[in-house]
Amino acid sequence: MYYAGWMLLILMGIGLGTWAFVWALRSGQFHEQERARFLPLRDEMLCSQSRSSHKARWAVGFLGLVGGLVLLSMAAALWLTMTGGKG
Numbered sequence: 001m002y003y004a005g006w007m008l009l010i011l012m013g014i015g016l017g018t019w020a021f022v023w024a025l026r027s028g029q030f031h032e033q034e035r036a037r038f039l040p041l042r043d044e045m046l047c048s049q050s051r052s053s054h055k056a057r058w059a060v061g062f063l064g065l066v067g068g069l070v071l072l073s074m075a076a077a078l079w080l081t082m083t084g085g086k087g
Contacts, residue, residue, distance in 0.1 A: 004080070005073070005076050005077030005079075006077050008073060008077070009070075009073050009074060009077045012069075013070075
């Protein structure tokens with residue numbers, strides 16, 4: 001019975017990984033690969049782009065929530081393993 005926690009953890013990981021990959025494809029994260037290899041060689045600082053916007057704060061909050069849920073599910077799976085699923 002304690003395998004349910006591990007299966008839930010695995011399914012959440014696969015689901016979140018798939019969702020992140022589809023999001024990256026749709027938002028154009030894989031476009032302009034030729035330009036990406038020269039970005040570390042640029043001298044100017046990108047201060048204007050480093051300002052946090054409302055959308056960036058929302059994304060950080062969302063990632064924090066997802067990370068918390070993953071940690072909670074890992075703790076639940078570990079607890080179920082240690083107790084043998086007996087509550």
